Amino acid sequence: MASLPIGHRIRAQRKAKGLTQTALAQSLGISVSYINLIEHDKRSIGGALLNRLTEALDLELSTLDGAQERRMLDALEQIAADPGIGDGQLKPESARDLIARHEPWAKTLLTLRRANTRDQSLIAALSDRLNHDPLLNSSVHDMLSSAAAIRSVADIYAEAPDIDSAQRQRFDAILQEEAARLSNVAQTLASVFEKSDNDISGLNATEEVDDFLYARSNHFPALETFVESLNLNEATVSTLATRLEDKHGIAIRRIPATSMPSDTMRTSAFDPETNILNIAEGITAGTERFEIARKISLIEAADIIDAEIADAPELASDTGRERARRALAAYAAAAIVMPYNVFFETTEALRYDIDALAVKFGTSAEQLCHRFTTLRRPGAEGVPFAMLRANAAGYLTKRFPLPRLPMPRFGGACPLWAVYGAMQTPDLRVSQVAEFPNKDRFFFIARATRPLASAHGRTRPSYALMLACEIIHADRLVYSDGLNLSASSIAHPVGSTCLLCTRTACAHRQEASIRMRME
Numbered sequence: 001m002a003s004l005p006i007g008h009r010i011r012a013q014r015k016a017k018g019l020t021q022t023a024l025a026q027s028l029g030i031s032v033s034y035i036n037l038i039e040h041d042k043r044s045i046g047g048a049l050l051n052r053l054t055e056a057l058d059l060e061l062s063t064l065d066g067a068q069e070r071r072m073l074d075a076l077e078q079i080a081a082d083p084g085i086g087d088g089q090l091k092p093e094s095a096r097d098l099i100a101r102h103e104p105w106a107k108t109l110l111t112l113r114r115a116n117t118r119d120q121s122l123i124a125a126l127s128d129r130l131n132h133d134p135l136l137n138s139s140v141h142d143m144l145s146s147a148a149a150i151r152s153v154a155d156i157y158a159e160a161p162d163i164d165s166a167q168r169q170r171f172d173a174i175l176q177e178e179a180a181r182l183s184n185v186a187q188t189l190a191s192v193f194e195k196s197d198n199d200i201s202g203l204n205a206t207e208e209v210d211d212f213l214y215a216r217s218n219h220f221p222a223l224e225t226f227v228e229s230l231n232l233n234e235a236t237v238s239t240l241a242t243r244l245e246d247k248h249g250i251a252i253r254r255i256p257a258t259s260m261p262s263d264t265m266r267t268s269a270f271d272p273e274t275n276i277l278n279i280a281e282g283i284t285a286g287t288e289r290f291e292i293a294r295k296i297s298l299i300e301a302a303d304i305i306d307a308e309i310a311d312a313p314e315l316a317s318d319t320g321r322e323r324a325r326r327a328l329a330a331y332a333a334a335a336i337v338m339p340y341n342v343f344f345e346t347t348e349a350l351r352y353d354i355d356a357l358a359v360k361f362g363t364s365a366e367q368l369c370h371r372f373t374t375l376r377r378p379g380a381e382g383v384p385f386a387m388l389r390a391n392a393a394g395y396l397t398k399r400f401p402l403p404r405l406p407m408p409r410f411g412g413a414c415p416l417w418a419v420y421g422a423m424q425t426p427d428l429r430v431s432q433v434a435e436f437p438n439k440d441r442f443f444f445i446a447r448a449t450r451p452l453a454s455a456h457g458r459t460r461p462s463y464a465l466m467l468a469c470e471i472i473h474a475d476r477l478v479y480s481d482g483l484n485l486s487a488s489s490i491a492h493p494v495g496s497t498c499l500l501c502t503r504t505a506c507a508h509r510q511e512a513s514i515r516m517r518m519e
Contacts, residue, residue, distance in 0.1 A: 006041070006064050006069055007038055007039040007040055007041040007042075007100065008039075008099075008100050008101070008103065009059075009064060010038060010039050010053070010057065010064065011039040013057045013058075013059055014039075014057060017057060017058070019057075021035045021036060021039075024056060024057075027052075027056050028049065028052050028053060028056060029052075030049070041096075041100055045064075050064060069099055069403075070401075070402075070403040070404060070406065071211070071214060071401070071403075071406075072095075072099055072103075072106055072107070072110065073095055073096060073099060073406075074401075074406035074407075075110050075113070076095035076098065076099070076106065076109070076110070077095050077500055078408070078499075078500070079109070079110075079113055080094075080095065114204055114207065117204065142181065142182075142185045143182060143185050143186070146178045146179075146181045146182040146185065147182065149174065149178040150175060150178050150179065150182070153171050153174055153175050153178075156171060157171070204316075204317065204320070205317055205319040205320040205322075205323050206323070208314050208315050208316060208317060208320035208323075208324070209314075209315070209320055209323045209324050209327055210399065210400075211314040212309075212312050212314040212315055212320075212324050213327065213400065214400065214401065215314060217376045218331075218373045218374050218376070218400060219374050219375075219376035219377070220308060220328065220331060220374075221377070222304050222307070222308065223301060223304060223305075223308075223328065223331055223332045223335060224335055224340050224377070226300075226301050226304055226332065227332055227335040227336050227339065227340075228339070228340070230300075230336070232336060235289065235293065235336050235337050236289065237285055237288055237289045237292065240289060240292040240293055240296060240336075241292055243296060244277065244292055244295060244296055247300075248296075248299055249275055250270075250275050250276065250277055250295065251275065251276050251277070252276075252277050252279060252292065253276045253277070253278050253279070254278075254279050254280070254281050255278050255279070255280065255281065256280070256281055257280040257281060257282055259278075260278070260280050266280075267279065267280045267283050267287055267288075267291055268280065268291035268294075268295070270295065277291075277292070277295055279291055279292075284364070285362060286337075286358075286361075286362040286363045286364055286367070287364060289337055289362065290333050290334070290337055290363070290364075290367060291333075293332075293333035293336040293337055294329050294330055294332075294333035296333075296336070297328075297329040297330075297332035297333050297336070298325075298329045301328075301329070301332050305325055305328045305329065305332075306325075308324075308328060309321050309324045309325060309328070312324070330370075331374065334367060334370060334371045334374070335374075337361065337362070337363060337367075338361050338363065338367075338368075338371050340375075340377060340380070341380070343361070343371060343375075344375055344377075344380050344382060346360060346361075347372070347375070347382060348382070348476075350478070351476060351477055351478040352372065352383065352476065352477045352478060352479075353478045354368055354369070354429075354445075354447075364449075365447065365449055365465060366389070366449065366463075366465055369385075369387050369465055369467055370387065372385045372387070372467065373385050373386075373387050373400050383469050383473045383476055383477065384402060384469060384470070384473065385400075385402075385467045385468065385469050386399075386400055386401050386402040386405050386407070386442075386467070386468040386469070387399070387400045387465070387466070387467055387468075388400070388407060388413070388419060388465075388466050388468075389463050389464070389465050389466075390412065390413075390419050390420065390423075390463065390464050390466070391462070391463055392423065392462045392463075393412075394412040394415070394420060395412055396408060396412060396413060397463070402468065402469075402470070404440055404470065405440075405442055405468055405470075406496060408496065408497050412497075413496065413497060414494050414495045414496060414497060414498075414501065414508075415508045415510075416434075416492060416493070416494045416495070416508060417432075417434065417444060417446075417466065417494060418430045418431070418432040418434070418444035418445070418446040418466055419444070419446045419464045419465070419466035420464070421446065422446035422447050422448045422464040422465075422466070423448055423462075423464050425448070426447075426448035426462075428447070429445060429446070429447045429479065430444075430445070430446045430447065431443070431444070431445055431479045431480070431483070432444040432445075432446075432492050433471065433474075433483070433485065433490050433491045433492060434468075434491070434492050434494045435488075435491035435492065435493055435494065436494060436495065436496070437493075437495060437501060437502045437503055440470075441470070441471035441491060442468045442469065442470055442471060443468065443469050443470075443471055443473070443474035443477065443479075443480060443485075444466055444467070444468050445466065445467045445468075445477070445479050446464055446465065446466035446467075447464065447465060448462065448463070448464045448465075449462075449463050449464070449465055471485055493506075498510050498511045498512075498513060499511060499513060500513065501513050
């Protein structure tokens with residue numbers, strides 16, 4: 001895993017403020033040569049020096065923590081690992097130099113890569129439709145039949161221009177009928193492809209929202225302030241339902257899970273015609289409370305949510321913006337049922353004990369894990385967590401990374417990660433000290449979960465959740481009790497994905513590493 005190139009940001013900001021290396025070095029109490037090494041990414045910085053540097057250059061700490069560079073570096077390395085690009089000639093390590101020297105070009109390359117991925121997905125989808133869609137097949141057949149009929153009439157007119165009026169009238173009627181039929185088929189096809197064209201923008205929506213949340217460290221102070229202004233001291237199902245009905249005229253109706261929309265496993269669905277929020281029967285009280293809180297947030301925090309996404313450069317599609325809107329509504333709902341100050345203090349006191357916190361706040365494990373990742377308020381910061389969710393096939397359905405712990409953007413991660421072990425032990429929480437090839441260490445906590453009650457005719461999905469933090473924070477968690485975190489013997493050797501992992505003696509390897517191919 002390459003070091004993060006942030007020296008260009010330091011150099012650019014120093015010059016923008018009109019400071020020489022000498023002046024900056026004097027204000028920081030270090031040598032000019034050390035400043036030069038930092039600006040050329042020859043020395044890493046952290047701790048007190050990083051804080052002094054951000055103050056001297058009037059920068060936010062997030063500008064120099066390497067988070068943005070880590071995200072870009074991870075994406076560029078995955079491009080290099082793609083066997084369809086560069087024929088194995090791209091060295092992943094060179095991505096670091098590209099970011100350091102030509103960051104705008106690196107961003108442009110990633111934009112083009114995203115567009116290419118979207119277009120390839122569209123081509124595959126349209127190809128599949130052309131081959132298997134019965135509507136398209138029948139439409140093409142109808143077009144060919146009409147064209148053949150029109151061609152036959154045209155040939156008759158050309159070969160027998162002196163046909164009698166009765167026959168001409170009959171052939172004119174055929175022409176009109178087939179022309180109308182051809183026009184109708186063409187309109188049908190046009191509407192199909194117009195819909196397909198509209199769907200293009202959503203092919204990268206999930207990645208857009210991931211980038212949007214990551215760029216803001218999944219923390220939205222305006223939404224936290226909004227929730228605090230509601231003064232909902234007891235956000236129970238009853239109080240929230242009463243607020244929804246009294247303020248917005250929306251009633252709650254519980255319906256069988258089988259009556260919910262068949263294309264989703266959602267636990268609630270709003271009917272604008274009846275002004276009723278339908279909630280699936282059989283869900284927990286905590287989930288019901290969360291769904292009501294989310295609806296309240298969508299209405300009452302609409303202006304704040306719209307302002308957050310209005311100028312977000314990461315959200316390039318309508319689908320991405322809509323998904324971001326739902327994600328922010330869920331964020332506000334979590335803040336309603338787990339208010340920041342109370343939740344932070346209780347979480348620290350209970351040392352992130354998920355089971356104890358679930359009882360205390362009446363929430364699910366997944367809602368708690370999401371809330372952990374939002375605890376970034378200055379002066380009241382929780383443990384910086386990465387979070388992911390994997391389905392039974394191993395695919396990552398949710399992911400929120402850390403700067404030094406990239407998440408694969410497509411498919412699954414290293415099979416040695418605790419999240420996959422949790423699938424094998426659904427009733428146990430799996431703790432793991434994971435060590436990557438570059439010696440970076442993380443503490444993983446994972447557990448399998450089935451978030452929805454089963455209903456007849458539906459298969460209940462199985463997931464595994466995982467939290468990850470840098471090993472330096474592990475002693476703040478109850479799950480590290482009894483472990484010697486400094487002992488190298490307890491660390492499990494892992495990687496990110498097989499394509500990027502350099503471990504040669506791994507029985508779980510599924511494909512050759514591009515890094516080893518370059519050696």
